[in-house]
Amino acid sequence: MKLKTTAALFTAAWLMALPAVAQDQADLITPIENKLTFVFIPKVIHPWYDVVQAGAEYAVNEMAKRGVEIEMIWDQPPQADVADQNRRIETNIGRQPDGIAVACLDRVTNVQLMNEAVKAGVHVINFNSFCDDAFPFVGPKSSVQDGYDLGEYLAEELGGEGTIAILSGSLTASDHVERIEGFKDALSQHPEMEIVFEQPDNDILDQAITLTENMLQAHPDIDGIFGSNASNPIGAARAVQNAGKAGEIVIVGMDDLPEAVDFVCSGVISALKAQRQWDMGYWTILYLVAMNENHTYPMAHDTGTRFLTQEDCVDK
Template identity: 85%
Template sequence: MTNFKAGLAATALIGALAAPAFAQDQAELITPIEEKLTFIFIPKVIHPWYDVVRAGAEYAVEEQAKRGVEIEMIWDQPPMADVADQNQRIEANIGRQPDGMAIACLDRATNVQLMNEAVEAGVNVVNFNSFCDDAFPFIGPKSSVQDGYDLGEYLAEELGGKGKVAILSGSLTASDHVERITGFKDALSKHPEMEIVFEQPDDDILENAVSLTENLLQAHPDIDGIFASNASNPIGAARAVKNAGKAGEVAIVGMDDLPEAVEFVCDGTINALKAQRQWDMGYWAITYMVALNENHTIPMFHNTGSRFLTSKDCGNS
């Protein structure tokens, strides 16, 4: 009986000590923003794809202004997908001590090292578009393997499970490009009569994608299909195929819904795209960086997803 009473007393004491913590108003944990915030976006490259990200971010900036939060948004984009250039920009911007940095990883290993340095320097860091590491909040598709797999299956169906295909592989260090190729090859492994006869990186440069496809068509005039792993190379492949008079003969599948790519879907040059929702990436990057500055919690993973786009969608546009 004595031990029972002692247990009750200990429980009461613990409850008394804990009570003030539970009594605290959680609203007191939130820090009001009274000064202008500076947020810096560092994408992988200057590219029209990121224009849509920026549009979403600008919308969020205007939305925050209506609630009294003023934001200066700075975009610092490498002109080409160059790892050293991007890392120099990340490092330089850490020194500016912004209130937030949103980074799209071009090279996980080196980018993550610098992102950790940014956090140590007191900068709020979010990751968007290309996944870096679980240590940072990420906005976008965490893995792009499924997109590549889905496009591989679509191409296999279009070609009846056989034929010669080519891959335009984008940037070899970009995790999303690499993962899409992995998924694509996984899909094709189920179709033994499909053969990959050409695979070259275009470094996410439209002109490179055009010239590579022209080389492909000369080296393999019997090519049946092309997989384009980023937003530039479906357009480049389609331009070259159409200029060669082979639109409709060579099946093309690829990523994203830039306007010219959508036009090629609607005229039948491109068979299918998987479109990401990059506007959401920009919107939520701003929203979450504001939240971090207010001492809110935010999700470590926000999956913005992707969707198929084929000629069936053209009548609705």
């Protein structure tokens, strides 16, 4: 025991006697010499993701000016189908790209494959719909607040009473589920408000229209409608307008697709909570580059949301 202690002290004294060597932190960065390939795997083919792609393309062009060449591939299922999305994730892992960006449609199975990608040496980032804290995420980490805010807005518009319908989007998508959770929490503060209809539209516009038409037949005196994704506020607004009930039913929902904004400005939709999906695409590219360069990067970048009402329209 005494000999070990003496040896340890001798080693420590010897190390202290060595001259200090400054380390240039720039040496920690890995220069990008070859073209990078990044694959985006959204939940579904949808105009909402076109805006994400536009932000990503802007970042790709910025990187090109730095001399970093990026090939960006979008591989999304035509419908919100968990098995289809997972097949695409698995296939792209086998291609060994420099990065994969996933919008989670089903947390449990998506995360399993994302972990497999990391084990295979592929950089993985999560955007839009939160998956797991193990992966860097770009987007609103929790969508509960958006649903709550829209529920409170609807309650205020209706004076705290009335019958409500919910178009619930995809039942496995975390952001859709969390918005409904927040919306119901807000309505629970108003006992005179009752949810009489709730159905998934699977993020398909035509389904949202049909569901709303059926709902209006079953509940002709409905007072309010909540749409949990980018498609269903538009579907609800089309059906309500076609039924001649525009302005009679308060519609609130998510996102700022052009048609949805037009419905806000014409008074068919009362309010939207709009995400900043352009930012999601932009920062996802930048962080994937950072991962390949061995830079630091945040594990969570909340891109936020904002309210849109008729007051925001230039020509009301």
